[in-house]
Structures are given as C-alpha cells and as structure tokens.
Amino acid sequence: MYKMVSENFKELDSFITNRHDLRICILDNNNVQFCTQHEKYFPVDKIYGYYDLILVPGWVYAEIAQSEHRLQYISSLPRPLLYLDEATDYLPLVDYHDLKLMKVFANATSPGSKPHRYLKKQIQEAESGRVDIDDEWIGNYYENGFDSKEEGMIKKSAGETSILALAFLLVHHYGNKIKQVSISTSDFAVVEIKKKIMDYSSKHNLLNVPTINPISFLSTDVLLARAFRMGMIGETELIYLRKSTHRKRVICIIRNNDDTVVPVDTVMETGDFLQLLKGNEPYDIIF
Structure with missing residues (x-):
C-alpha cells in the first residue's frame, strides 16, 4: 500500500511531536454555527484562545463551508487551524493498519446505523480473508455508508464520526503529549458513542487510550456557563x-x-x- 502523507498531516505531526501538554479543540459545525450567530457574546479569542491547536475534519469542513459567515468565523481563530482529510490523514495515526481504523470508525457510529452496518460487513469480509481491503475504502465508506443531504455535498452524521474517531486516534498516537482534547459539539449522541468506543477499545485492546482520558466536550451549555461565569453574558x-x-x-x-x-x-x-x-x-x- 502506498503511504501517502499530506502536508497538513506533516504539519500536525510536527506541531505535536515538538510540544508537550497540548490543548486541542476539534470543531463541529453546530457549535461553529451557534458561535457565528452570537459572535458578540462568543468572540473567537475568548472561546478558542485557550487552546494550542484547532482541528477540523474534512467532512465537518464540508458542513461549515455551506456558510460564508461560518468560514469567516473560523478563519479568524487566534490559534493554528488545520484541516484533516479522513482519507489521507487518519491512517498514519494507526500506523497504516486499515483494519484497526475500520474498527475505530465502526465504533464511532451509532449501533445499527447505516454507516455501522456498512463497515461491519467490510470488517467481517476483511477478517475472513475473502476480500482484500481496497486502498480507497475510506473514501468509499464516507460516500456509500452515509446518507447524503444538501444535494450530496455533505453526509448525515459523517462529521460526528470523523470527530470522535480523530479524538481517539490523537490520544492513541501521541499519548501524554496531549493534555486535553475538547470536542466542540452539542450533539448528545457523541457522549454515548464515546463510551462505546472506550468500552470496545478496552475489551479488545484496539487503541492505546487510558480509561481516564483527556477527551472532553465543549457543548453550548459549557460555553454558556463559562460566558456567564466570566461576565461575558x-x-x-x-x-x-x-x-x-x-x-x-x-x-x-x-x-x-x-x-x-x-x-x-x-x-x-x-x-x-x-x-x-x-x-x-x-x-x-x-x-
């Protein structure tokens, strides 16, 4: 398999490996939308100045890019911002073990959902040895495993899966170099799915992620509580x-x-x- 490494991944890897105790924030579209609509209460420097690095997965960017205002908001972030492509930038975080990444993606979806069923079948075929894993399997997964919306430009729940997978992959790959990974989302599904990934990983030794891990959530209620405490609202x-x-x-x-x-x-x-x-x-x- 050709191990393609993007410039964004090189930048990510260099940034993290040369630092310690990093505080990382992964953006979801719903919170970006909320902060964009109410920017006078949630200026980017007050909300995101705390973090060392801001990350946006590709399928989240596809949602954010539907609005010029959202793009303008994230372009003014006061910290380094990197966009990561699921098809090229996730595999290096598991040392190019396709089956391991398949299982991470599968557990980063709701049980019984279309993307979960899609990957479960792919995993069974790969483990049986009947079918080789296609080099384009990640792109095919997002294209065929998720329902489309907005005329096919974005995929339902794809961003949620990308965010959760990325959070766990970062902790797995970089370990104690990372102090905190905050997922900026208000989608309650991520709470249960995080537990699901952790349970599966612990039981099957899938990822090197400690039980007490640095993954947290920056929901709108967390934002509101912080803004109220700081006197911003x-x-x-x-x-x-x-x-x-x-x-x-x-x-x-x-x-x-x-x-x-x-x-x-x-x-x-x-x-x-x-x-x-x-x-x-x-x-x-x-x-």
Whole structure:
C-alpha cells in the first residue's frame, strides 16, 4: 500500500511531536454555527484562545463551508487551524493498519446505523480473508455508508464520526503529549458513542487510550456557563441564548463540602440551569 502523507498531516505531526501538554479543540459545525450567530457574546479569542491547536475534519469542513459567515468565523481563530482529510490523514495515526481504523470508525457510529452496518460487513469480509481491503475504502465508506443531504455535498452524521474517531486516534498516537482534547459539539449522541468506543477499545485492546482520558466536550451549555461565569453574558442574555439552542438535557456534577459529588443527567429548564450557575454549590458542566 502506498503511504501517502499530506502536508497538513506533516504539519500536525510536527506541531505535536515538538510540544508537550497540548490543548486541542476539534470543531463541529453546530457549535461553529451557534458561535457565528452570537459572535458578540462568543468572540473567537475568548472561546478558542485557550487552546494550542484547532482541528477540523474534512467532512465537518464540508458542513461549515455551506456558510460564508461560518468560514469567516473560523478563519479568524487566534490559534493554528488545520484541516484533516479522513482519507489521507487518519491512517498514519494507526500506523497504516486499515483494519484497526475500520474498527475505530465502526465504533464511532451509532449501533445499527447505516454507516455501522456498512463497515461491519467490510470488517467481517476483511477478517475472513475473502476480500482484500481496497486502498480507497475510506473514501468509499464516507460516500456509500452515509446518507447524503444538501444535494450530496455533505453526509448525515459523517462529521460526528470523523470527530470522535480523530479524538481517539490523537490520544492513541501521541499519548501524554496531549493534555486535553475538547470536542466542540452539542450533539448528545457523541457522549454515548464515546463510551462505546472506550468500552470496545478496552475489551479488545484496539487503541492505546487510558480509561481516564483527556477527551472532553465543549457543548453550548459549557460555553454558556463559562460566558456567564466570566461576565461575558448576564441572566437576560443567557436565557435568550439557551432558548435559541433548543437544548434542555444537562450532564453535570454538583460538588459537596465533604468531597462527594451529585451526578446529574436530566432535562433542565433554563430557569433551573440559571439557578445552578448562580448557586453557592460548586459545579462542573460536563455536557
């Protein structure tokens, strides 16, 4: 197999290997859209200046590129921004082991979904030895395994799969050089799928990813809580902005004085969310 390495991957590899304790953010279109619409509350330097490197997978870029405003927003990011092509830039992160990457992609999708079924069949055929893995299998997977939308320009759930796969591949390949990988998304499916990847990886020794890993989520509720805490928005703005997201489910923990915590995963109306942020009890919004 010809091991093609893109210039973007070379730049990524050089950036990470020459540094330590990197804080990386992977963008999803839905959060870019939210921040673009409300840029006066979420200026790029305040939201993304914390990170050392910003990454955008190819199929996420395809969604972002549907809007010139979104493109302008990410072009003004205050940190290095790299676009990674799933077909060329993911395989080097597993040392060109196609079957391993197939399994990562398969577990980065919802069980029983079209892309999951598509790859499950490919994996079975490859493991049986009946069929050789095609050099173009990644491109074929995205083209044929996902349903199209927007006249075929973008693929439903493809970005979600690309983001989750990339997060785990980075931790697997670069290990403790990475301090944090924050996935900037508000798609709740990623929470359960992350657990699925971790469970499969641990059981089958798929990836070198520790149980306590640095992958976290920068959801809109996390953004709102941060902006409220920093004084970037007040109560009126928070109520308006959270209403615009149509989100109600919250995952968080509330800390007690005896170092115990109260885990919360529930539908939370904005009034209750605001009271949580204003209360005296320490809290952490997970998603």
